[in-house]
Amino acid sequence: MNAVRFGIDIGGTKTAIVGISPAGEVIVKRVFATEPARGLEDFLTRCKTAYQEALAESGADRPPAAVGVASPGPLDLARGIMYDSPNLHWGDVPLVDRLEQTLETKILLQNDANAAALGEYLFGAGRGSRCLVYVTMSTGIGGGVVVDGRLWAGSSGNAAEFGHLTLVPGGEECGCGLKGCWEAYASGTALARLGRQVTGREVSARDIGRAWSDQAPWADEIIARAARYSGQAVAIIVQSFDPDRLVFGGGVALGLGRRYLDLVLAEAERFCLNFRVRRPHFTLAALGGDSALFGAAALPEANLGIGRY
Ligand SMILES: [Zn+2]
Numbered sequence: 196m197n198a199v200r201f202g203i204d205i206g207g208t209k210t211a212i213v214g215i216s217p218a219g220e221v222i223v224k225r226v227f228a229t230e231p232a233r234g235l236e237d238f239l240t241r242c243k244t245a246y247q248e249a250l251a252e253s254g255a256d257r258p259p260a261a262v263g264v265a266s267p268g269p270l271d272l273a274r275g276i277m278y279d280s281p282n283l284h285w286g287d288v289p290l291v292d293r294l295e296q297t298l299e300t301k302i303l304l305q306n307d308a309n310a311a312a313l314g315e316y317l318f319g320a321g322r323g324s325r326c327l328v329y330v331t332m333s334t335g336i337g338g339g340v341v342v343d344g345r346l347w348a349g350s351s352g353n354a355a356e357f358g359h360l361t362l363v364p365g366g367e368e369c370g371c372g373l374k375g376c377w378e379a380y381a382s383g384t385a386l387a388r389l390g391r392q393v394t395g396r397e398v399s400a401r402d403i404g405r406a407w408s409d410q411a412p413w414a415d416e417i418i419a420r421a422a423r424y425s426g427q428a429v430a431i432i433v434q435s436f437d438p439d440r441l442v443f444g445g446g447v448a449l450g451l452g453r454r455y456l457d458l459v460l461a462e463a464e465r466f467c468l469n470f471r472v473r474r475p476h477f478t479l480a481a482l483g484g485d486s487a488l489f490g491a492a493a494l495p496e497a498n499l500g501i502g503r504y
Pocket of ligand 1: 358359369370371373374376378
């Protein structure tokens with residue numbers, strides 16, 4: 196079998212490697228714990244083993260010319276550098292060079308949210324769309340944009356960093372060091388912080404979601420607040436890109452589900468002029484936690500027009 200495309204998604208908790216057919220069928224998949232505390236070199240060794248096993252199991256008659264990699268940012272795509280990532284703590288590393296040396300193949304790097312946008316566009320909830328915006332709501336908030344079949348990565352690869360849109364000047368402190376970012380109001384981290392303030396105990400975003408399903412008033416208050424800010428951000432996104440489809444992924448969005456999405460949209464309605472002309476189709480990601488992994492596998496064939504390709 197010739198046409199196996201390989202993608203790797205490096206996450207703070209786990210790393211996945213997939214081999215897919217051109218139609219997006221999974222031929223082989225390997226998942227291992229990233230264990231970032233063991234350091235980059237140790238990770239690379241384990242990544243090589245997993246990749247070689249996946250390659251052998253895929254039945255491909257030769258290694259692929261290139262492998263796509265999705266990783267947390269911030270990244271410098273032109274130089275192939277991953278800057279000190281808050282979930283990995285590897286410092287600034289020449290990730291592309293190190294992976295190319297280790298896996299002995301060309302590496303095409305992209306940030307995970309952009310890769311997820313491409314994955315959903317090609318194989319998931321974005322199929323058939325002309326202008327797709329993908330928003331991930333998880334520990335943080337990020338996004339990606341695909342226009343006419345091309346990922347819009349921006350001039351440095353950092354386009355669609357929606358989580359750091361300022362919604363409240365001088366507002367809540369964000370993990371990025373700025374104040375009032377969307378992420379500081381509606382990410383999993385923000386929900387947990389708000390949950391702690393409201394209940395006086397440690398609660399995760401998942402606990403809040405569960406309590407919200409059980410109609411606990413305290414959870415309702417937290418979710419309504421997050422939805423309000425998210426609606427404001429979604430309106431900005433729709434005004435900026437005029438997408439025909441908006442896909443929401445990430446643990447928080449997928450965990451809270453359609454009911455939360457509808458709340459966000461009802462809020463967005465109050466701010467969004469474009470809705471009067473045309474409402475984009477709003478949907479949850481179809482590939483679950485694998486959007487970025489599928490997108491990574493498609494990177495070698497995606498013409499991004501940026502960086503070292
Ligand atoms: Zn921020």
